[in-house]
Amino acid sequence: MSTVTQNAARDPVAIRDGLLCGPLSQLAQVRLAGSKCTNCGETSLGTVKICPNCGRDSVQNIALGNRGVLWSFTIVRHRPPGNYKGPDPFVPFGMGLVELPEGLRVLSPIQCDIDKLKIGLALQFKPYVRHDDDRDVVAFGFEPTQG
């Protein structure tokens, strides 16, 4: 680790290794990372070496599509326990499974008015930078598609 010089802007890190792809400093190009298995055809979330379905290592790393549809959802009405990094004081928020064109449903916070949540809602991927005390983190949610 470099201990001497630091750029004024800190290089952001992904909220979890292997979950995002694309240059983290250019949010418009960031996507969820996926792994497509050439043996069984299943696509899974994140960069993996072994297919979680068939156990083969025949996986290709891909970028997942940035548009999807809300498959199911809930509204979280209480502050989640532990190291939750959302607004303080707590604001109820939507969370749902977003179905992507690759045949995968990804769990994500849904950033919209909670009254607008409904199954079938068209959504787009929304990466953002979260400024933690010690680092900048690229986190994500989904939001309704614009227009």
Added chain:
Amino acid sequence: MSDVVIIGAGMHPFGRIDKTYEEIGADAASAALRDAGIEWSQIQAAYLSRMYLPATSGARILRRLGSTDMSITDIEAACASGGAALRQGVLAIRSGEVDLVMVLGCEKMPRGFMDPSMIYSPWQIELGMSLNPAYWSMRAQRHIYEYGTTELQIAKVAYKNHKNSVHNPYAMYRKEFSLEEILNSPPVCDPIRRLEICAPDDGAAAVVIASAKRARELGASGKAINIAACCHTIARYSADFRCPADSMSATANNPGPTEVTGKQAYERAGLGPKDIDCFEVQDTDAFCEIEIYEALGLCPLGEGGKLIDEGKTDIGGDMPVNMSGGLISKGEPVGASHLGQVVEIVTQLRGQAGPRQVANAKVGLAHVLGAGGNCAVTIMQR
């Protein structure tokens, strides 16, 4: 016919208990021994089901009953820990190495929502995707969308279980609530409400199991309950969306863990859902019970709501479910919950359940399901 039988069952009431886990566990173990009419020194192996207790808790609890050098093992499989532990006991007896075994479930849980770091990764916690009820609720929301299940039907499950609990001295909450009170209770994670979910708590339950031959030698055959099947599985690939899953396949079509484990248990017991007189199932939330009706074959897929509407799962119905009041009333001391269900079924099959007794119950089924798609089903027969 089964070769392993339950000859003793005992329980410490579930609730917020002002005792150490060692005391709670030892109380349940002693109750099971008393019920079996045997001494602790006769037991040859013991298994403890637990999730939130420290290392080697089984030995720490059971040494209170007297010094021993036998194998005592802790077993953990999330909400299905009790089924996994009972299965180990059954397998140990079937192996022929031992013929008299104690299986104990015990838990003392932290208050409020469970510690998320036990189950979730740091990034899931940071994004707020670390409330177990949120996962249950998304299943409910989709079921409502696909099958027209209603929030009233979900509330009816909670109504039934709270109502049954009034007669169960081992339940944490023993209060009947009106449908209106349930529907007016605040949502925790929409559409699931406060009076429709279970709370973590403390408790213990235990059984003494024996080979059929040993039970005869002990003169315990008369009250023995056969373990017709005891199965534990985990969810196949993408077969169950439950915490801490971060995604699921939209293309894989694997049967869920309750369906798989239930089928395995029915086959081993040589029985089907129509042969079962009473059920205790995982009602972590009221919707979950509806889903389990369908997965255990009590009704076709999508018709779980209709089943509760028709009152079929009431104590006086064709297929009573959660006579004990379920986890909604008892709370969920994770490691103890399945053994608590087993004790309830044993009580029912002996005809000792008092006002919550199912008339002439001969066969009962206990089911648990939880994190990682851990599922266990035990079928018992008198």
